[in-house]
Amino acid sequence: MRELSDSDDDPLGLQLAALGVLDDLGTVVGWSRRAQDLTGYPGHEVIGRSAFEVLVDPRDLPAVRDAAAACRKAGVWFGMLTVRHRGGEQVELGLRVSEFSRGDAREWCLAGAPAADVLEWRRDRAVLDGLYRRCPVGLVVHGPDMRILRVNRAIERFAGVTAAELRDRPVGVLLVPDDARKAVDRVRRVLRTGRSLVYSEQYARLERDPAREHVVSVSSFPMTDPAGRALGVAEMIEDITDRHRAQRRLALLAEASSHVGTTLDMGQTAWELTDVLVPHLADHASVDLLEPVVRGDEPARALIEPVVRVAMCSAGGQEHCPRAPREEPLDYAPGTPQARCLTDGRPVLAPALPSALWSLEPGIGQTLPPGAHSLIVVPLAARGLVLGVMSLWRSRRPDSFEADDLTLASELASRAALSIDNARRFAQQQQTSLTLQSSLLPSAVPQQPAIEATPRYLPAAAGPGLGGDWFDVIPLSGARVALVVGDVVGRGLHAAATMGRLRTAVHTLASLDLEPDEVLSRLDDLVNLLAAEVETARERPATQLTVSATCLYAVYDPISRRCSAARAGHPPPVVTSPDGRAELLDLPAGPPLGLGGLPFEAREFELAEGSLITLYTNGLIGERTLDADESLARLCAAVSRPADPLEETCQAVVEALVPARPADDIALVIARTRVLPERNVASWQLPQEATAATRARSLATAKLAEWGLEHLTFTTELVVSELVTNAYRYASDPVTLRLIRERSLVCEVSDGSHTSPHLRRAGSTDEGGRGLFLVAQMTERWGTRYSRDGKTVWAEQPLASG
Incomplete structure (x- = not known):
């Protein structure tokens, strides 16, 4: 018999199936006990009878005859047929019909089982077959x-x-x-x-x-x-290798989106990128940026410049990620993957590194990682500019980089390049702002006979833009000097521009020799004017600017050792006596500039020779981690050694009060007072009489001879004669003549009148009016300063002859 299974679990097998045998005419010649159980017919009732008559319902005869024809043709048949039970119901059976021969006769063996059992077994067999063949x-x-x-x-x-x-x-x-x-x-x-x-x-x-x-x-x-x-x-x-790697790449992209580009710092962004890549994608990673990019400039499109390695990371812990760029630049040799990537702007995938590459890698600062066998080089390009390259190596893991790895690296590099370019643009803007600010601040402090001054300006390391802090040391007439510090409220270009305007105004007001409180009053008027301009501009919704500032203005006279100061909402200065006692100067606070209508009060005090006066902005003592009293105590302690060099004192103040990354701009000026020697000053009080000018000329001539300045006699006599004559004509109080010898010769004539002489050009027919014109022509500069007791007209001429 063919196609009859002897499997233990096959319901149509020899061991489990219901068996029947038919001759070639369809007569039942054999009947098993299992067949009797399924159909209800005992063997003696079906043997010798036609199976078509006993077991098949007349309505099912066409299907049975078709099955019989197929069986005769193929010699075997399997399928489902409905047979008639002895009790009259229909039974669905699964049948396997096989042909066999007995002598010359052909017979058919029927193996049957309930259809449900057959179908279940066949499904189980199909499952096993699928597991072993098609799964x-x-x-x-x-x-x-x-x-x-x-x-x-x-x-x-x-x-x-x-x-x-x-x-x-x-x-x-x-x-x-x-x-x-x-x-x-x-x-x-x-x-x-x-x-x-x-x-x-x-x-x-x-x-x-x-x-x-x-x-x-x-x-x-x-x-x-x-x-x-x-x-x-x-x-x-x-x-699941492909699926695992795809999930890992997606996770890496998600991690990079939250960890790369967290700051506007190119080095930090490069470090974050390498930290994400190692060890998840590569065993070694480096980021090299073109030199102009590191400086904040835009790289040339057609010129490949040296690169600076700003980040390098290795999985084995042999080299950690530097946060600061290497000092020496790298020049990639032509033919290296990095050089081709910089030139073409296209990524390079080298699944297996050629041995020749080891000799092409630059030896300055970095060589190929030990054991590197696979390489990816991706350009860092943003907005059409190639900013640098990112290099990835594998050495510890045996598998090489694939095309999917290159796609992932390119995506990560593209995202990081945008952050790096944003950082570059920010650095460029910061550099522009700092350049503007530095151009508005004094580049150097002029040497003064009245003081020795050392300034220090520290820009903020954090925050939106530059600040408006400024300082100044301004020479005044009579060997005096003005010390100024100020702070414009706010940050950014607007604050810097306002600072520049205020500093220019202070210079102008200082040239008028006004008292400190008057200077602040005039500045207050200017700030109110600027605020009015801003209020007009606020008609545009995008403009949200305010104008306000604080200022401290002090004038020191090295002859009288008197200092007069006033402040507008600014921290008071610290004065250190020659014996090292440092304390805050008691000055009326005054309102900040811009409130308008409120008075300012100046206070005068005497400073011993060698005293220190420290002026500063609020950023020095406004550190949030320190209490204001503690900050002032630290400041006083740092300036308590007046004999130390001023640079060392400035550094001591910075170390005591300034954090590594100050949150606000800081302006600091420390000045050591000097006293002009008495031998360099001569003063006479002249009587109010017609001979005063003659007397003044003779006194000045004698003093110049004593000082060895005979070459200035003619000019000095003319200046003294003109100034004393004007005082005699227009003033009623006694006249004081003073000569001061320092870097220039200063002639001063003081009287009790507040009437100011005016320079004018006399007509050709005028008999007078040329005196001040001649004084202005023959001296370096001249002017008038006012005090509460009167005025002083002064003129300066250089000590050198000619």
Whole structure:
């Protein structure tokens, strides 16, 4: 008989099926006990009768005859037929009909079973057949002796070995030794415990291809007989390498989006990029930026310039990521992947590095990582500009870079390049702003006979834009000097521009020799005017600017050792006496500039020679981590050694009060007072009489001879004569003549009148009016300053002859 199974579980097999035998005419010649149970007909009732008459309903005869014809043609037939039960009901059976011969006669063997049993068995067989022949997931059956019993075709394709070659081979035969030991331990554990194990991710390398690392999902479960005896272990193994890598790439992109570009700092952004890449994608990563980019400039489009390595990271801990760029630039040799990438702007994938590349890599500051076997170089390009390159190497992991890795690296580089370009633009704007601010601040403090001054300006390391702090040391007439510090409220270009306007105004007001409180009053008027302009501009919704400032203005006279100061909402200065006692100067606070209408009050005090006067802006003592009183105490302690060099004192103040990254701009001026020697000053009080000018000329001539300045006699006599004559004509109080010798010769004439002389050009027919014109022509500068007791007209001429 053909096609009759002897399987123990086949319902149509010889052991389980209901059997019947028909002759070539369809007469029943054999009938089994199982057939009697299914149809209800005992053998003596059907043997010798036609099966078509006994078992088949007349309505089903066409289907039965078709089945019989197909069976005669093929010699075998399988299908489902409805037969008539002895009790009259219909029974659905699964039938397998096979032809066999007995002598010369041809007979047919019918094997039947309930249709439900047949269908269930066939499904089970189809499942097994699918698992071993068509299932994409690998199946390995291990025996209790830790040897392979059977594998499916998925394992054959995965391993590149046939199932017959793997039969009776030990567990883990396909894997490298380290991974094979893990597989053996896994199978042994399931055999010992009888519990299933699920490993969502296992790393495995095949013995035939150890350089490629696979990621597999393994489910291990025990096989037992009905008595519970262990028959072996079955494992479902799925290669999820591609899916795992895709998920890892997506996770890497998500991590990069939140960790790269957190600041507007190019070096920090490059470090964040390498930190994300290592070790998830590469074993070594470096970021090299073109030199102009590091400076904040825009790189040339057609010129490849040297690069600066701003970040480097290795997975083995041999080299950590530097946050500061290397000092020396790198020049990539032509032909290296980095040079080609910079030139073409296209990424380079080198799955296997040629040995010649080792000699092409620049030796300045960095060589190829040890053991590097695969390389990716990606341009850092944003807005059409190539800013640098990112290089990735693999040395620790055996698998090489693939095309998907290049796509991921290109995406990460593109995102990071935008952040780097934003940082470059920010650095460029900051540099422009700082250049503007530095151009508005004094580049150097002029040497003064009245004081020795050392300023210090510290821009803020954080915050939106530059601030409006400023300082000034302005020479005044009579060897005096003005010390100024101020702070414009707000930040950015508007604050810097306002600071420049106020500083210019202070210079103008200082040239008028006004008292400190008057200077602040005039500044207050100017700030109110600027605020009015801003109020007009506020008709545009985008304009949200305010104008306000604080200022401290002090004037020191090295002859009288008197200092007069006033402040507008500014912190008071610190005065250090020659014996080292430092204390805050008691000055009326005054309102900030811009409130308008409120008075300012000046206060005068005397300073001993060698005293220190420290002026500063609020950023010095406004650090949030310190209390204001503690900050002032630290400041006083830092300036309590007046004999130290001023540079050292400034540095001591910075170290005591300024954090590493100050949140606000800081302006600081420390000045040591000097006293002009008495021998360099001569003063006379002249009587209010017609001979006063003659007397003044003779006194001045004698003093010039004593000082060795005879070459200035003619000019000095003319200046003294004109100024004293004007005082005699227009003033009623006694006149004072004073000569001061320092870097220039100063002639001063003081009287009790507040009437100011005016320079004018006399007509050709005028008999007078040329005196002040001659004074202005023959001296370096001249002017008038007012005091509460009168005025002083002064003129300066250089000491050198000619």
